[in-house]
Amino acid sequence: MSYHRQRPPPSPNPSQSRPSPAAPPLESDPYNIIPIHNLLAEHPSLRFPEVRAITTALRAVGDLRKPPHNQWAPHMDLLDWLALFFGFQNDNVRNQREHLVLHLANAQMRLSPPPDNIDALDAAVLRKFRKKLLRNYTNWCSYLGKKSNIWISDRREAAADHRRELLYVSLFLLIWGESANLRFVPECICFIFHNMAMELNKILEDYIDENTGQPVQPSVSGENAFLNCVVKPIYETIRAEVESSKNGSAPHSVWRNYDDINEYFWSKRCFQKLRWPIDLGSNFFVTSEGGARRKHVGKTGFVEQRSFWNLLRSFDRLWVMLVLFLQAAIIVAWEERRYPWEALQTRDVQAKVLTVFFTWSGMRFLQSLLDAGMQYSLVSRETLGLGVRMVMKSVVAAIWILVFGVFYGRIWTQRNRDRRWSAEANRRFVTFLEVALVFILPELLAVVLFVIPWIRNFLEETNLKIFYMLTWWFQGRTFVGRGLREGLVDNIKYTLFWILVLATKFLFSYFLQVKPMIAPTKALLDLKDVQYEWYQLFNNSNRLAVGLLWIPVVLIYLMDIQIWYSIYSSFVGAGVGLFQHLGEIRNIEQLRLRFQFFASAIQFNLMPEEQLLNARGMRNRFKDAIHRLKLRYGLGRPYRKLESSQVEAKRFALIWNEIILTFREEDIISDREQELLELPPNSWNVRVIRWPCFLLCNELLLALSQAKELLDAPDKWLWYKVCKNEYRRCAVIEAYDCIKHLLLEIIKRNTEEHSIMTIFFQEIDHSIEIERFTKTFNMTVLPQLHTQLIKLVQLLNKPKKDTAQVVNTLQAIYEIAKRDLFKDKRSIDQLREDGLAPRSPASTQGLLFENAVELPNSDNETFYRQVRRLHTILTSRDSMHDIPVNLEARRRIAFFSNSLFMNMPHAPQVEKMMAFSVLTPYYSEEVIYSKEQLKSENEDGISILFYLQTIYADEWKNFMERMRREGMVKDTEIWNTKLRDLRLWASYRGQTLSRTVRGMMYYYRALKMLAFLDSASEMDIREGSQELGSMRRDSGFDGYSSERSPSSRSLSRASSSLGLLLKGHEYGTALMKFTYVVACQIYGTQKAKKDPHAEEILYLMKSNEALRVAYVDEVSTGRGEKEFYSVLVKYDHQLEREVEIYRTMNLVHVEVMAMVVIMAVP
Secondary structure, eight states: OEEEEOOOOOOSOGGGSOOOTTSOOOTTOOOSSOOTTOTTSOOGGGGSHHHHHHHHHHTOOTTOOOOTTSOOOTTOOHHHHHHHHHTOOHHHHHHHHHHHHHHHHHHHHTOSSOOSOTTSOOHHHHHHHHHHHTHHHHHHHHHHTOOOSOOOOSSOOOHHHHHHHHHHHHHHHHHHHHOGGGGGOHHHHHHHHHHHHHHHHHHHTTOBOTTTSSBOOOSSOSTTHHIIIIIHHHHHHHHHHHHHTTTTTSOGGGSOOHHHHHHGGGSTHIIIIITTTTOTTSGGGOOTTSSOTTTSOOOSSOOOOOOTTHHHHHTHHHHHHHHHHHHHHHHHHTTOOSSHHHHTTSHHHHHHHTTHHHHHHHHHHHHHHHHHHHHGGGOSGGGHHHHHHHHHHHHHHHHHHHHHHHHHHHHHHHHHHHTSOOHHHHHHHHHHHHHHHHHHHHHHHHHHHHHSHHHHHHHHHOOOHHHHHHHTTTOOOOSSSOSOOOOHHHHHHHHHHHHHHHHHHHHHHIIIIIHHHHHHHHHHHHOOSOOOSSOOSSTTOOHHHHHHHHHHHHHHHHHHHHHHHHHHHHHHHHHHHHHTTTTOOOSHHHHHHHHTTHHHHHHHHHSOGGGSOOOOSHHHHHHHHHHHHHHHHTOSGGGOOOOTTOHHHHHHHHHHHHHHHHHHHTTSSOHHHHHHHSOOOOOTTOOSOOOOHHHHTTHHHHHHHHHHHOSSOOHHHHHHHHHTSHHHHHHHHHHHHHHHHHHHHHBOTTSHHHHHHHHHHHHHHHHHHTTOHHHHBOGGGHHHHHHHHHHHHHHHHSSSOOHHHHHHHHHHHHHHIIIIIBSSOOOHHHHHHTTSSOSSGGGGSSOTTTTTBOOOOTTOHHHHHHHHHHHHHHHOOSOOTTOSOOHHHHHHHHHHHHHHTSOOOOOOOGGGSOOEEEEEEESSOOSSOOHHHHHOBOTTSOBHHHHHHHHTHHHHHHHHHHHHHTTOOSGGGGGTTTHHHHHHHHHTTSSOHHHHHHHHHHHHHHHHHHHHHHHOOHHHHHHHHHHHHHHHHHTTOOSSOTTSOHHHHOOOGGGGSGGGTOOSHHHHHHHHHEEEEEEETTHHHHHHTTOHHHHHHHHHHHHOTTEEEEEEEEEEOSSSOEEEEEEEEEEETTTTEEEEEEEEEEEEOTTSOOOOOOOOOO
16 A cells, blocks of 8 residues: 655666656656657657647646746646645656546547547537546535535536636546545545535635635645645555454454445545544544544444354345245145145135245344344444334334234134134135235335336435435445446346246246155154154154155255256357357358358458448347348348459458467467468469468369369359359469469560460460350360379479479470360361461470470569469368367467457447556566576476477477577577577466566557558558568568578568558557556566566567556665655667656555556556
C-alpha cells in the first residue's frame, strides 16, 4: 500500500532532475504514448486532428483566477491550474493530461459522422465523457439524497461550460491518479470529489471568504497538500486495519477491509462525522487495535462467520424445496396408489399434505435464527434497523408456526367430531388454504419479480424512500449491485431449464426412490417381537431399522440433483454451440470445405458496420442473418468463388499469410509446412486464386484419372466433372498456366524453339476456347506428359542444375506431344507449316533444345519457389490431413476458422474502436531462461532443455531448421552465436514473463495490420501483397534450399512481417488503442543489483515498442531510511535507452508495500 508525494529523486547529476511546473516543457521530455507537450513533433499519433483539438482546449485557461501563491506561466493549462490550487503532484498532472487527451481523442475519433469542425473539441463528446466518467458520483449523490456539485446545465452550451466540464473531469482524474489504494474504495473518491468540486465551484464563481474577506481558497492547498491532508490519513487507517487482520487469521468481524471502509460512505454519516476538511478526530479513523472498541466503526454490509451452518443458510431455498417435496412424496406414496394424483383425490391425503406448511414455516424460523446468528456483528447504534429486522423476522416466523398449528388443528377437530368431511370441515380446509396463500404470497411475488426483471430493477434502482420502505423487509439497502437482473428472455430460458431439471429429478425420485420404499417400510413396521443385537432407542418398535433403511435413499435424493443438472447442462451446451456454430470446423477435411469462403467471411466481419448493414431494427437484423447464412454455406451471388484478381482475395491472403508466418516464427510449423499452408501471391499469370498446397493435394491426379476415363466425352461434360470440386478446378488451371510459363521461361526468347512452344500452347488455348479439346487431343497421352513434366520439375529443383538432362526431358516432352498428343496425325511438313517443327531440316539433326535452354540463376528464389509449388501440385498423392503436424497449430487454425462463421458484431475500423489496456503483475519470476538454467540437471539427471526437447520434439526440429536457415552451420553454434534464440525458444515454452509479453504483443501486431487494411487502397493491397511475397522470398524465408550460402539464408524477422507495408500512421493508431503495462515491482532493485532479470526486462521493452514497465524504486536517504518511488518507464528507440515517463514518490510502510502502477492509458 502506498500514497504519493512529489519529490525529485536524488540524482548525482542535477541537470537530469525533473523540471519544475513553472518551467516550460522541452522537446526531449519523455512521454508515454503521445508527445502532447510538443505538437510539432513528428509522431504518428499527432496526425490525428482530434489530439491537437483536445490539447488546444486544455490550454484555453482564459480569464480564470490565477493561483495566488504560485507563479503562472504561459505554457500552463487547466490541469496545471488545478494542481497549483489543490496541491497535486507534477508527474500526476503530466500523467492525467495524457490520460485525458487519449480518452477524448479516442471518443471523438469514434464519432460517426465526424463533427463539422474536426480541429475543435466536440461539445457532445466532452459531455458524454463527463457523464460516463462521473456516473458513479452522480448515482452516489442521488443515492444519498445529496445535490450534485456538477454545476452544469445539460440544456445550455457555452464556452464557460465547455471549460468547466474539462475542469470537472480533470479534477476527478487528478484525484484518481493520486489516490493510490483509495481507488479500491470508489465511493470514498466520490466523497473527496464532491467536496473538492464544491471548492472548485466557489473559485469559479468568485466566492468571497466570510472570515478573511478574500477570494475563497481551497481548504487543502499547497505543495503535496492532497497527498498529506487527504490521502495519507485514510491510507493510514486502511493500513492499520490490514495489519490488524493478522494476515487474514483474525476473525472477519473484528477488522475492516476495503469493502467495509467503502460502505462507510454509503450513508450521510460521512458528511456528518468525517466532514471537510477531513476531521482526524472522527471515529472513522479509530482502528480495531486502537483500544477503543466502542468508538470503532464496525461493518455495515456483510460479515463472515466461519461455520458449517453456512451450508444451510446459503442454500436455504434448495433445502426447503428438497425437504418439502420429500415430505409430500412420502405422504402421497404411503397410500400405495399407481399414480400420485390418484392418491390426492382423497381429502385425507390432501389434509396430510398440508403439513408441509408446518415444515416450511419451521425452516423459515430456522433461517431467521441463522441470519441473526451470522450477522449479529453488523448491529450497532448506526444500524439498529438491521437488528430490528432480524428480530421481527424470527418473531413473524414463530407466529406463522402457531398460526398454522391453530388452523390445522381446527380442521381435524371438526373432521373427527363429524366423523366425515362435512361442509364445515371443508370450509376450515379452505380457510387453511387461504392462510397458506398469504404465507406464500411473498414467494409468489419474488417469482413474478424474477420472471419480469424490469420491475425489480426499478425498485432497486429508485432512490425514493417509499420504495425503500416497501423493500426493507426483504433486503438491506446497498449502493452497488442494484438493477443487475438479466433480461426477460434470459430469465424465461433459465426458468424453463430449471423446471425441466426439477421435474425430471422429482419424477425420478418419486417413482424410483420414494415409492419403492413404502412397502418395505410398512412391512418392517408391522413386524412384531423382533430381537435386535444393537441398542434399541425405541422399545418394541422397528423405527431405527426403518431409519437405517431410508438413510442411503435420502442421501442419494439430496445429491442426485447435481447429476440431472450436469446431464441437462451438457445437452443445453451442445444446443447452444450448434445454433451459434461453435466448433463446426474440427479437422482438415472440414477446413477444406469452408476455406474457399474464408475471404468473404473476413470481408464480412471486418468491414465497418457503416459500410455493411445497420444492426438496428428487426428487418436489418433479419438481413444480417440471411447474409451470414449465405456466408456460412456459400450460397448466393455475394459469396461466389474468388478469383486471384479480386482485392478481397488479396486482403485475405495478407491476413492468412501473416498468421502462418507467426506459426513459423513460433516454430510450430516447419518451412515445408509453411509453403503448404500459405497463400502465395499471384504470379506466372495464373488465372485463378492460388489456394494453399495442402488444399490442392491429389486434385490434379484425380482430374487426370477423370480425363482418362472420359475419353470420348465432350469438353463441357469433362469440364463439368472437374469443376464440381473447386480446388480441382483451380489445380488444373494453375498447373496448366504454370507449365506454360515455366517452359516459355527456361527457353530462350527469339529462338525457333520458343516460337514452337508458343504456337503449341496457342493451339491448346484455341481448342479449349472452341470446346474441342477432347476432339483434338488424345487424353491417354496426358499421363505420359505428366510423368515427363514431373521429371523436368525435379531436375529444376536440384541444387546443381544439369542442363543436358533438362534438354533431354524437354526433347522427350516435345516428341510425345508431336507424335502422340494430336488425334489427327500430322506429317513433318504439316508440322513445319503449322510452326510446330523446325523449318530448317539441318536443325533436326541434333537435339531441338540443345542451345535454347537458359535456366534462371540459383538465387532467383521467386522462380524456384514457384517450381517447388508446381512440383507439389504435380506429385502430391496423399490427402495431407496431417498438415500441420503440430497440435497447437491445428488448434489455432481451427479456432480462427470457427471464429469467422460465428455470430458476432461487425468490427469497426481500428480508429473507431474502443481503446483498451492490459496489466500484468510481475515480481521475481523468470523472464528468459539463462544458459545455466537450460543446462543444469535435476536430481533425475534431466535438464530443462532436454525436457522441452522431449515434450516439443517437432518444435525443436523446426527451431533447428530455422537456425540453419538463418546462418547456423554446426549444431554446436546453438550455444554460442544462437544462444539468445535458444533461450527465447525455451522461455516461450515455460512459465516466463517473455511468453506472456509475446502473447500480449500479438494484439498490437494485429491492430497495426488491421489499421493498414482499413486505410489501404486496392492498389496498396495489390502492390503490397506482391512486394511482401517477393521480399520474404528474397530474404530466404523458404525451405528446400539448405545449399544456399549463409548470407542468403540470413533473415531479419522484423523485415519479413507485414511491417514492410505499413505507411507509418498505423503505429500511432495501434498505440492509441492498445497499451500493455507490466508491473515489475522490484525492477528498480534488480537494476541496482545488476540482476540479469533487469537486463532481460529491458530486452523485452526494446523488442516491443508498446510495452511499458512500472516498478517501485528504492532510494536511500542516508539516514537509515528509504524512499520509494513509483516509476513508469519505456524504451526510447531514438535515444536507444530506457527513459522514465513518470516518477512519483511514495511514503510506504516497508513491511506492507504494494505496487502503485502509474499508467496513462485510456
